[in-house]
Amino acid sequence: MEYGKTSLIEYFLRIFFPPRCICCDCVLCVDTTEFVCDGCRKDIPHISRHLFVNPAGDSISNIYCAFDYEKGVRKAIHHLKFNDRPGNAKILVDMSYPLIEEYFAGVPAQLCSANSHDIAVPVPIHSKRKRERGYNQSELIARSIAKKLNIPVIAGALVKIKNTPPQSSLAKDERFKNLEGAFYVKKPYLIEGKRVLLIDDVITTGSTLEQCGKVLLDSGAVCVDAFVIAVRRKLWPADGEI
Numbered sequence: 001m002e003y004g005k006t007s008l009i010e011y012f013l014r015i016f017f018p019p020r021c022i023c024c025d026c027v028l029c030v031d032t033t034e035f036v037c038d039g040c041r042k043d044i045p046h047i048s049r050h051l052f053v054n055p056a057g058d059s060i061s062n063i064y065c066a067f068d069y070e071k072g073v074r075k076a077i078h079h080l081k082f083n084d085r086p087g088n089a090k091i092l093v094d095m096s097y098p099l100i101e102e103y104f105a106g107v108p109a110q111l112c113s114a115n116s117h118d119i120a121v122p123v124p125i126h127s128k129r130k131r132e133r134g135y136n137q138s139e140l141i142a143r144s145i146a147k148k149l150n151i152p153v154i155a156g157a158l159v160k161i162k163n164t165p166p167q168s169s170l171a172k173d174e175r176f177k178n179l180e181g182a183f184y185v186k187k188p189y190l191i192e193g194k195r196v197l198l199i200d201d202v203i204t205t206g207s208t209l210e211q212c213g214k215v216l217l218d219s220g221a222v223c224v225d226a227f228v229i230a231v232r233r234k235l236w237p238a239d240g241e242i
């Protein structure tokens with residue numbers, strides 16, 4: 001195999017910084033084009049439906065989701081959030097998009113539908129947590145999906161003003177209360193009149209999306225849809241799927 005100049009540089013970079021499986025973090029072959037090792041590929045938790053309603057409220061019209069929050073995808077999102085793997089965001093979007101693309105194009109006529117979103121808005125994290133982590137994983141996901149949809153990302157309009165305990169540390173009925181008053185639209189002029197695609201990594205009870213959707217609608221958004229990489233349905237009521 002011959003390497004061009006760029007490929008050669010890339011090849012040597014890969015010797016020192018080898019590609020790793022986004023799920024188990026094992027080292028992959030230096031010339032691989034894959035992002036997941038053979039062992040983890042069978043652990044990607046595909047789901048049969050990719051369109052959901054939010055069990056936590058009615059601020060969000062449609063939720064598009066690619067995977068179950070299990071096995072390999074759960075590990076990849078964990079590495080993204082807690083093990084300094086920001087590159088996992090783009091890879092997870094690249095894996096998700098072919099699965100949900102038809103839903104973006106195929107939802108029946110509603111206000112938010114059929115490639116009609118004007119802007120992508122990431123679910124914000126508190127500034128203190130962003131300083132600790134170095135990035136907001138939802139913003140990285142938003143940048144990748146927005147590029148595919150050819151819409152701008154508006155990252156500074158919706159902010160988190162309360163540094164709340166992690167939702168994962170709370171019981172289901174405490175999660176909604178934990179987020180009351182946590183989100184605020186700082187720049188409503190960027191939201192007013194827009195069809196918003198809200199972006200997050202995981203939906204668990206739907207409380208975060210609902211609280212964000214509410215303040216976006218209060219600030220004049222025409223409608224709000226959401227895109228998430230994975231759904232953790234263990235805490236969902238049986239009718240949370242459409």
Ligand SMILES: [Zn+2]
Nearest residue numbers: 021024037040
């Ligand atoms: Zn692996």
